[in-house]
Amino acid sequence: MEFVTRSDRPDLREMAAVVFKERWPEFIxxxxxxxKYMDRVEQHFRHFDIMVLDGGSVVAGGWGVPIPWDGTAEDLPSGYDGALVRAVEAHEAAVPATTLAFMAAAVGASHDKRGLATAVLQELTRRARNAGLAHIVAPLRPTWKHRYPMVPMDEYTTWTRSDGLSIDPWIRTHQRMGARVLGTAPRSMVIEGTVAEWESWTGMIFPVTREYVVPDALNLVRIDRELDRGTYVEENLWVQH
Structure with a gap:
C-alpha cells in the first residue's frame, strides 16, 4: 500500500475520480x-489530497484543507462549504492555519472492510502534524443518516449501540480514532437547482410543492413548483480528533 498525492500522479486522476464518485449521490x-473554490483548493493544498495505491491501482483516497480556527465551537465554519471558503480566503490573505479539516474520504466499493478509510485519515493526520497544525476537525457526512432524513442530526448522534459507539459506521470510524463530537453543522452544504435538474439528479418526479425524501439525502429536499426551484440544505456533524 502506497500513499501519493494527486499532483504526484496526475495520470491517475481519472481512476481516482471513479473511486470518489461511486459512493456519492449525483446531487452532491x-x-x-x-x-468556485476547488481549483484553488487543488492549487494551494496539494499536500493534503492523497490517494492510496495497491498494485498500482487507486483503491482509496481523501483530502483536507488547512484553516485558521481558535479551538472553540463558536468559531467553526458553517460546515463543508464554509471550510472550503475559509481555507482558500485565509491562505490568500496570508492568515496562518492552525487546523486541518478532513473534507472527504472514499474507498472503492470492492475494497471495503480493509481499514482503508482509517488509513487515509491517519495519513492526513500525520501530514497535518508535520505541517505544524495543532487541531484536526471534520464536518462528517454520516453514512446512515440518509435512512432517517426527518431526524435532526443532534438527535441522530445520540443513537448508540450496546457498546456505546454510534449506530453510524462513519461516526464510529472517527470515534475509534479518538474523535469527539463538537456539534452540528446545520448549513454544511446548500444545493439548489430547477425542478427539472432535481428530477434529473435523483430519478424522481416532483409533481407538487412540498418537502421530499430523496435517496441518499440526509435531510428533506424542498421543491417549489411555482418558483421552479429545489433547495437542499444538508446538516453535517463537526468532530474533533
Whole structure:
C-alpha cells in the first residue's frame, strides 16, 4: 500500500475520480461553492489530497484543507462549504492555519472492510502534524443518516449501540480514532437547482410543492413548483480528533 498525492500522479486522476464518485449521490456534485473554490483548493493544498495505491491501482483516497480556527465551537465554519471558503480566503490573505479539516474520504466499493478509510485519515493526520497544525476537525457526512432524513442530526448522534459507539459506521470510524463530537453543522452544504435538474439528479418526479425524501439525502429536499426551484440544505456533524 502506497500513499501519493494527486499532483504526484496526475495520470491517475481519472481512476481516482471513479473511486470518489461511486459512493456519492449525483446531487452532491452540484453545490456551487466547490465549483468556485476547488481549483484553488487543488492549487494551494496539494499536500493534503492523497490517494492510496495497491498494485498500482487507486483503491482509496481523501483530502483536507488547512484553516485558521481558535479551538472553540463558536468559531467553526458553517460546515463543508464554509471550510472550503475559509481555507482558500485565509491562505490568500496570508492568515496562518492552525487546523486541518478532513473534507472527504472514499474507498472503492470492492475494497471495503480493509481499514482503508482509517488509513487515509491517519495519513492526513500525520501530514497535518508535520505541517505544524495543532487541531484536526471534520464536518462528517454520516453514512446512515440518509435512512432517517426527518431526524435532526443532534438527535441522530445520540443513537448508540450496546457498546456505546454510534449506530453510524462513519461516526464510529472517527470515534475509534479518538474523535469527539463538537456539534452540528446545520448549513454544511446548500444545493439548489430547477425542478427539472432535481428530477434529473435523483430519478424522481416532483409533481407538487412540498418537502421530499430523496435517496441518499440526509435531510428533506424542498421543491417549489411555482418558483421552479429545489433547495437542499444538508446538516453535517463537526468532530474533533
Amino acid at each position: 456534485f452540484h453545490d456551487e461553492v466547490p465549483k
